[in-house]
Amino acid sequence: MGRLRIKRGPGKRHVHGKDFRLADEVRYMQRRAAQNDSRIVSLGPVLLFSTETGDAWMLDPADQLATPIARQGEALSVHIEDRDTNCIVAWTGRYRIDGELFIYHDKDSGNTRTIFGYRTERIAQQISKTLG
Numbered sequence: 740m741g742r743l744r745i746k747r748g749p750g751k752r753h754v755h756g757k758d759f760r761l762a763d764e765v766r767y768m769q770r771r772a773a774q775n776d777s778r779i780v781s782l783g784p785v786l787l788f789s790t791e792t793g794d795a796w797m798l799d800p801a802d803q804l805a806t807p808i809a810r811q812g813e814a815l816s817v818h819i820e821d822r823d824t825n826c827i828v829a830w831t832g833r834y835r836i837d838g839e840l841f842i843y844h845d846k847d848s849g850n851t852r853t854i855f856g857y858r859t860e861r862i863a864q865q866i867s868k869t870l871g
Contacts, residue, residue, distance in 0.1 A: 772809035
């Protein structure tokens, strides 16, 4: 996996693949959401963000995959298998950003949620950086 850049708040830190645990970062973001703290964390090809409304998401920008990890401050269960060289995530749906709207389509239920109020401009900027 090589070196991953983790951006938390105003600073950055580097971690090596074997020291990196996606599940730990998800728990970190769930705690931020519980405190209504808006954050964006980029972990290699994965992006996590929390909102002031207590929601948090994990995104795979390359394939537009998403899974909610917190809703209104409550942590949601997320299936992640951390392995030595990679992680397996049970993605629950797909997302897209359309201007100020964050749109999520759940693959199991077929429901679509359209959310207004997330900092979509900042999220889109970080996605652009993630994708290079």
